[in-house]
Amino acid sequence: MNNDSTYLKSLFQINPEITFLNHGSYGACPKPVFEDYQKWQIKLERDPVKFLTNDVYEQLEISRNELSKYINCDKNDITYFPNPTHAVASIIDNIKINPEDEILTTNLEYGSCDRMWFYHGKQNNYKYVRSPITLPVIDDNTFLQNFWQHANNNTKYVFISHITSGTGMILPIEKVMNEAKKRGIKTIIDGAHVPGHINLDIKKLDPDYYVGACHKWMCSPKGVSFLYVKKEYQSNMQPYLKSWGWGIEFDEFKDSTEQKTPSRYQNIFQWQGTRDMSAFLTIPAAIKFQNDHNWHEVQDRCMSMIINARNEISTLTQIPKICPDEYLGQMSTIIFPVNDHKVLKETLYHTYNIEIPTYTKDGHTAFRISLQGYNSNADVETLINALKALL
Numbered sequence: 001m002n003n004d005s006t007y008l009k010s011l012f013q014i015n016p017e018i019t020f021l022n023h024g025s026y027g028a029c030p031k032p033v034f035e036d037y038q039k040w041q042i043k044l045e046r047d048p049v050k051f052l053t054n055d056v057y058e059q060l061e062i063s064r065n066e067l068s069k070y071i072n073c074d075k076n077d078i079t080y081f082p083n084p085t086h087a088v089a090s091i092i093d094n095i096k097i098n099p100e101d102e103i104l105t106t107n108l109e110y111g112s113c114d115r116m117w118f119y120h121g122k123q124n125n126y127k128y129v130r131s132p133i134t135l136p137v138i139d140d141n142t143f144l145q146n147f148w149q150h151a152n153n154n155t156k157y158v159f160i161s162h163i164t165s166g167t168g169m170i171l172p173i174e175k176v177m178n179e180a181k182k183r184g185i186k187t188i189i190d191g192a193h194v195p196g197h198i199n200l201d202i203k204k205l206d207p208d209y210y211v212g213a214c215h216k217w218m219c220s221p222k223g224v225s226f227l228y229v230k231k232e233y234q235s236n237m238q239p240y241l242k243s244w245g246w247g248i249e250f251d252e253f254k255d256s257t258e259q260k261t262p263s264r265y266q267n268i269f270q271w272q273g274t275r276d277m278s279a280f281l282t283i284p285a286a287i288k289f290q291n292d293h294n295w296h297e298v299q300d301r302c303m304s305m306i307i308n309a310r311n312e313i314s315t316l317t318q319i320p321k322i323c324p325d326e327y328l329g330q331m332s333t334i335i336f337p338v339n340d341h342k343v344l345k346e347t348l349y350h351t352y353n354i355e356i357p358t359y360t361k362d363g364h365t366a367f368r369i370s371l372q373g374y375n376s377n378a379d380v381e382t383l384i385n386a387l388k389a390l391l
């Protein structure tokens, strides 16, 4: 089926007046998947009791099954969450960290997760250690040296992004995993940007915990994320919110606990009070949409456009790139020589109709360009022309 950018643009719902170069923040949902989402919402409204007491469980299982094939894991090892922050919070809430233990992370983590770990460390009196990653990253070895420099015998968990948010880099996560295993350190991977962006093979990667978002790059509507937990840790999991699927192990609740699936992990997390789970049910439609449009081709096209865009902009500014090309997927963060990132963002949006996120880090202003199937070279040219005018 046709997958050129003009055709795909007609399938997405982004305002055509805007040059949209910010897919990475919240993703975008194409019409056929959005229609599937609305179909589930209508089914829910037509017969809410039947839907929420029976149908939704059946459909959740179908959806998890499709997602588990897509990321290669057991369908009962993943459960849906509305967003990655929520899923990471559930991990933090469920692991035992003693005061002498340390969590090793980077200085490039997403703000909400960084805040949660920081606060949990303060409350529980353990060290949350951010290894500073020197930019530009030269290669995997220098990255790994930077990362592991603050590991020690007390390091109990590694928490790291598979693809970083603000800096938009695909980190050498397999190499991090290998080293963590050698050192006997457990791994918690924040893969918010991974599903639908680069290949994810959970069985091969073998993390202890993995969080992913489906609404960013997998084409689902907003509010679909998952938490993978290795089987051996699932019995330790307790949902913050205890509802009807929880409590089977207690005499008081033995008879009243709803066991909609054979998996305790599913039962305790999937029912979290009345809520609209329609977005979770769209995963089969999202995967079908990508398959129908030969999404690997779309990803490859976007990745080569990203490399070309970064080359052109770096030639324009003469500022070094922050990482090698191999670290790039469909996003790239590029330093731009202006002082105020908020003014840059406002100017690009209001004067040039360009939606793109901007940042300040270590005294540098930068923006992050994301390219999805609906973007064309003309979008990149619009950005470059605006940047030329701002230099």
Ligand SMILES: Cc1ncc(COP(=O)(O)O)c(C=O)c1O
Residues within 6 Å of the ligand: 024, 025, 083, 084, 085, 086, 110, 112, 113, 161, 163, 164, 165, 190, 191, 192, 193
């Ligand atoms: C790497 C990373 N982790 C976690 C998140 C958290 O996402 P949310 O705010 O939707 O929970 C994001 C969001 O962009 C992210 O980029």
